[in-house]
Amino acid sequence: MGGVCRRVVPPPRLRMTAQEASHFHNESGVMAQDGGVQYEPVAEIGGGAYGTVYKARDKESGKFVALKSVRVQTDQEGLPLSTVREVALLRRLEQFDHPNIVKLMDVCASLRTEQETKVTLVFEHVDQDLKTYLEKAPPPGLPLQHVRDLMRQLLCGLSFLHSNLVLHRDLKPENILVTSRGQIKLADFGLARIYSYTMALTPVVVTLWYRSPEVLLGSSYATPVDLWSTGCIFAEMFTRKPLFCGESEVDQLTKIFSVIGLPGEEEWPNDVTLSRENFSPQNPQPITEQIPELTNEGVDLLMKMLTFNPLRRISALKALEHSFFSDQSDHS
Template identity: 50%
Template sequence: MENYVQVTEIANGAYGRVYKARDLNHNRLVALKKIAVINDEQGIPISTIREITSLKSLQSFGHQNIVRLYDIFANYTVDRRTMDLTLVFEHVEQDLQTYIRNCPSAGIDTRKIKDIIYQIVNAIDFLHANRIVHRDLKPQNVLISRQGIVKVADFGLAKVFCENVPITSVVVTLWYRCPEVLLQSTYATPVDMWSVGCIMAELYLREPLFCGQTDIDQLQKIFSMTGLPDESEWPVNIPFSRSTFCQYTRRPVQYSEMMPEICQDGVDLLQKLLKFNPKERLTAEESLQHPYFQDVLPSEKSDNHGDVNGRQ
């Protein structure tokens, strides 16, 4: 760690603190993410070891749209009840939340929106192909460089560390969570695709699509826009009854009315990403083939797409 000099604090969230630092060995800027992991009775939780191993193995592929992890350092506290982890990532200038906030009053160019979404989906496809679910995809966890290259960050870390740190409503937003998570039902990779849909809408609107304050309020915000799903689609063995939301039976809001700049293919993609039923939601692989992306340059489509097992 003596080879890294902290410059300034970048963020302070549920999973630790992030600092901008200088790597003296390579004369480059990096991001240091510092996290405290509470040891269980057997020592470091096996889930932590497993996820860090997975995280490191992905880096060998060097996917363009995944933030690079350069190094990991671990130190025990004096009582050995807590292990302080420091993860050294490549430094990227800003996150997507800042990018949206600083966009010109006329909005983000629709071609740029398409390019950003394509890169995000490309990253998520890579993660899903390698059996990793991000689970916390939101604009703050998507970085964008001055060259316009998108980097998905914090993948897998929520799963590793969420049991060992306090989570507050201030730092963990509900706005990008899918219905099955809010309803406390089972979930899998489609959770990330719902988040992609929310981010896509936000790029057009320049504000979040669903801004709930609690799980119930978030569901109400969703159903007021998408309409209440049929009884046959409602999950079983969950603590929420469909009748709780019976007032949201009117026709769904038209995305084209909310976002005049979006094309018809964009509306179609958005509708298929924001499906209540996760089995009907487009996968990342299917999304990459959607007509909305048909005019993405072939060279952009071929860059770093695939998985560590060689799938193309």
């Protein structure tokens, strides 16, 4: 995948303790971001070929599946309960067969060693993710009509997750699959998603670009985090480059405030360590400066997603009802 960096890790059997791992991939993003750390492709870790993925074609149906394996470190208690629960949740969600959720066909566990269980998730195979899709889009980018369609599907999938009490929490173009027929499929949530935070061996640098202010500030959060990410992705669908490319939490917040303006004192969460005074006062800038092709309806929807206060941010369900989706006047 273009632009995907891999962290240089010590050779084989790199096994981290829980503490190390959580430190290493602390959700707060304490770890160094892109700057300063050298990345290069990782060859092989443990027994499995790390650089490859298994994909198969079902001879009967002609459909493709791909394996995502997850190594779960275990102690004398076996597979962690949380993992087992997540598997159950994923399978439960699967029963709804939602068109905008990547299809999970099976979950197979195999004991590797006493300390490690390999959980293999058999997913439907989708050729590309939104990141590649946008990279491949010919200039001047996706037509409005197309963005509208993708956004509707994205929100549809998200609304489904939220109504099942699942937060995605790491929504980004890499986690949104796009089929050859332009169908959106959300991936990497639940069982798969959890790893993007706790895993020690992710080849991908954790990005802050789609994180909501409350997550960056370390405040409490809920479903609105995904709507923030959706807003960022919405903008990116037009510009084909990330809206806020911060290199640290503070940098990310600074970039956010330079567009949406510094929120008022009364909006600032009181359970956070980072105070509002750390940021210089700014007024909101019109988003059309960055995305000139956005219609008025689009601007309205985007700004409702990029609302600082998570309680006032639009929900996935409400977003689907937004007039942006009913406005068919343009056919650019």
